Amino acid sequence: MKWQAENNGVKPPESKDLSMISFVMPITRNTKQDNAAAVDWPSERWAQTRLSGEIFSQTIVREIVTDLMSRGILAVSPDVTSMFNKKRYPNVGWASPWSHRHIAYAAGLGTFGMQDFLITEKGCAHRLGSFVVNLKLVPNRKRPEDIHAYCLHYQGRKCLKCATRCPVGAITAENAHDKEACYQKVAKSLKYCNKNYHLFIYGCGLCATGVPCESGIPKPLQTD
Ligand code: SF4
Numbered sequence: 001m002k003w004q005a006e007n008n009g010v011k012p013p014e015s016k017d018l019s020m021i022s023f024v025m026p027i028t029r030n031t032k033q034d035n036a037a038a039v040d041w042p043s044e045r046w047a048q049t050r051l052s053g054e055i056f057s058q059t060i061v062r063e064i065v066t067d068l069m070s071r072g073i074l075a076v077s078p079d080v081t082s083m084f085n086k087k088r089y090p091n092v093g094w095a096s097p098w099s100h101r102h103i104a105y106a107a108g109l110g111t112f113g114m115q116d117f118l119i120t121e122k123g124c125a126h127r128l129g130s131f132v133v134n135l136k137l138v139p140n141r142k143r144p145e146d147i148h149a150y151c152l153h154y155q156g157r158k159c160l161k162c163a164t165r166c167p168v169g170a171i172t173a174e175n176a177h178d179k180e181a182c183y184q185k186v187a188k189s190l191k192y193c194n195k196n197y198h199l200f201i202y203g204c205g206l207c208a209t210g211v212p213c214e215s216g217i218p219k220p221l222q223t224d
């Protein structure tokens with residue numbers, strides 16, 4: 001926000017005057033069904049959704065930020081600025097310095113599953129977006145204290161369906177989600193998607209489809 005304010009020749013706002021806006025875009029039923037039927041590589045619809053979905057979410061956020069700015073309200077979406085870059089961190093491997101997922105958790109939109117996807121009221125097969133705005137807004141969701149409140153396994157119930165869906169064993173009861181093993185598999189999917197779908201995109205999402213948390217909070221954990 002400081003960067004945005006300085007670029008626009010105004011004083012950076014104090015953090016107490018900022019709010020985060022986070023939104024969930026559920027993936028369509030047909031795309032989820034196709035990916036749920038896949039066993040090794042993402043389905044074509046899933047790959048296409050990753051490619052077009054990213055373009056769509058960045059476009060919609062740019063439009064909203066531009067509209068707010070034209071009304072004199074400072075706003076910024078860090079992942080569409082030139083400052084944004086993924087990094088390899090010593091303890092967690094590849095990660096993003098701006099995480100739509102963590103912001104969505106902070107906003108009360110969901111909690112994390114064994115596969116690290118965010119399980120929302122519309123499930124974990126989705127795309128997320130977020131941005132910062134110089135407005136004081138009232139939250140419209142309550143964040144569960146337990147960051148795994150909607151995951152069956154973490155709540156002591158039988159599941160681990162995501163682990164059985166992973167083609168490289170990157171999810172285990174002992175170590176949860178091995179980000180590095182996952183990254184290695186997902187990186188290889190670029191070649192597969194290019195060769196089979198003529199799409200220059202990587203992806204997987206097998207552990208987010210064909211699982212009890214795919215399209216909603218699993219029934220036994222729903223509170224209303
Ligand atoms: S499939 Fe089961 S164990 Fe895996 S994240 Fe979803 S609810 Fe949790």
Ligand code: SF4
Binds near residue numbers: 165167168169185204
């Ligand atoms: S996204 Fe990662 S953890 Fe999930 S199924 Fe694919 S390789 Fe496994």
